[in-house]
Amino acid sequence: MRSSKGLSQLTLPGLPFVAMAAVAVVDVLAGRGLGFLPLLTLGPTFASVSGGMRRTAAVGVIALAICLPLAYYNGSLLTWQNNLTVLTIIAVTAASMLAARLRLRRERELADLRLVAEAAQRVLLRPVPRRAGDLRLALSYTSAAAEARIGGDLYEVVTTPAGVRLIIGDVQGKGLGAVETAAWVLGAFREAAYDEPDLGAVADRLEASLNRQLGKEMFVTAILAEVRAEEVVLLNCGHPAPLVLRRDGRVESLDPPEGALPLGLAALADSGRKTHGYPFGTYDQILFYTDGVIETRDGLGRFYPLADRLSVLSRPDPQAALDELRADLLVHAGGPLQDDAAMLLLRRQRS
Structure with a gap:
């Protein structure tokens, strides 16, 4: 088309x-x-x-x-x-x-x-490690169409004494302002992920950094995750819930029991953010993504059915599987995307 x-x-x-x-x-x-x-x-x-x-x-x-x-x-x-x-x-x-x-x-x-x-985005968004302990990781980042403005998708994966921690998020707005906000969030996360005892404290550091550097006009939807033995702990800050592909082929959405406001808007909440744990066993896979994926429309205006397409992730190589999912997304769009789309895949292998 x-x-x-x-x-x-x-x-x-x-x-x-x-x-x-x-x-x-x-x-x-x-x-x-x-x-x-x-x-x-x-x-x-x-x-x-x-x-x-x-x-x-x-x-x-x-x-x-x-x-x-x-x-x-x-x-x-x-x-x-x-x-x-x-x-x-x-x-x-x-x-x-x-x-x-x-x-x-x-x-x-x-x-x-x-x-x-x-160029600033390429410097900020460093390549993620392909292996971290018993995890195999894959990343797909697709820039928006040439006529679209630069977006603010962000991601990072670090290995800390507490385990593998990661963030994936989307900055409100576009352009250099969004890139600047992403830079502050990533910088704060890279420090806090090593220093803080839990994800709640990491989120508090990110919140403080946003308020101190950028004021109250910007916010970021994000998910913080910490991978533990047979479990993944999530702290969802107003971001689309990740999807789990179980080893038996079942697909589950890891929706938080209660919603949470995006980073930068914590002052509007009645209570603090809470973490939630989910089973994450051998050969299970978790797909984190930004809203540019699920908001991609085809020629008839239909959104991309991400949950229905996760069967492609069964390929042996996680990166090849994620590349195939990205190709399917572009076919659905029928051309360049209108918003940045980031996907981060974690697959737990046998130790």
């Missing part, structure tokens, strides 16, 4: 010529009593939307080249009405050239800004 972006890339360059040709045909068919030649200004106007200054100027010259013969055919050449039409085409062409120049400069600035943000 061809994307709307691809269609626009095909139609916009030809739109000025289609418009001018239509005006010429209508003017000839209407006869000498009606004058449609001022509508030739549509040519350079449309050209400024997709082309540069030179292309816009060339379309303006073509508009004049169409105007003068048609004015002669209509018997209006050198009349004040036609002279005004010629001056209008020249003025609109000049204005469209200026608009095209400003648009291209703005596009270059936005492209540079996007490259900076993407």
